[in-house]
Amino acid sequence: MAQVVKIETEQTNKHFTLRNPFGEPLSIDQSIAHNGVCLTVVKIDGDLYTVTAMQETLRLSNLDLLHEGEWVNVERSMLLGTRLDGHIVQGHVDQTARCIEVRETEGSWYYRFAYSSSPDMIRRGYFCVDKGSVSINGVSLTVCEPDQQGDEGYVSVCIIPYTHENTNFKYIEVGSVVNLEFDILGKYLSRYAAILKS
Numbered sequence: 001m002a003q004v005v006k007i008e009t010e011q012t013n014k015h016f017t018l019r020n021p022f023g024e025p026l027s028i029d030q031s032i033a034h035n036g037v038c039l040t041v042v043k044i045d046g047d048l049y050t051v052t053a054m055q056e057t058l059r060l061s062n063l064d065l066l067h068e069g070e071w072v073n074v075e076r077s078m079l080l081g082t083r084l085d086g087h088i089v090q091g092h093v094d095q096t097a098r099c100i101e102v103r104e105t106e107g108s109w110y111y112r113f114a115y116s117s118s119p120d121m122i123r124r125g126y127f128c129v130d131k132g133s134v135s136i137n138g139v140s141l142t143v144c145e146p147d148q149q150g151d152e153g154y155v156s157v158c159i160i161p162y163t164h165e166n167t168n169f170k171y172i173e174v175g176s177v178v179n180l181e182f183d184i185l186g187k188y189l190s191r192y193a194a195i196l197k198s
Helices: 054-058 117-123 161-166 184-195
Strands: 002-010 013-019 029-036 037-045 048-053 074-076 093-107 110-117 132-136 139-142 144-149 153-158 176-183
Touching: 002 132, 013 037, 029 153, 054 144, 093 153, 110 161, 132 153, 139 153, 176 184
Parallel strands: none
Antiparallel strands: 002 013, 013 048, 029 037, 029 074, 037 048, 093 110, 093 176, 110 153, 132 139, 132 176, 144 153
């Protein structure tokens, strides 16, 4: 995690300055995911770095809700030739979701989220399948208990103690807004199916 040190607004953009948690220097133009949103490093000042989010990114994610002092999940880009752990997370957040339940279950934690949905969004691949993958605030997780009721979709995830302690899941409570990135393979397959039908 990285802590937000400063937030500045410039026209419709927001600049977020955070303390570097990686233990090694960053460089200008590097891509880093913040709560699952891929942002470019635009400024470095000692152990602080700054990234910029434009209006569309702020609209689709929870970054616009951040305050100074809050913690965000951060992850550097994967290097080609290294091991791929988990599922492919692009850093392209699809939408936000709202936490509707949190409970501890025998040492782990259970979270349930609700998100806006529609038949058109489902046709475009914005949905979850049981035992599939979803990224929540940039954390790659296995889906359990996906559901659809009217214009809302639901997804649950279970968090092991390590993930709970090392991500901002430990700060998520009922009402918290998180970022969702649906599985890219599901989106490609849905798009391909739509093309075949047309």
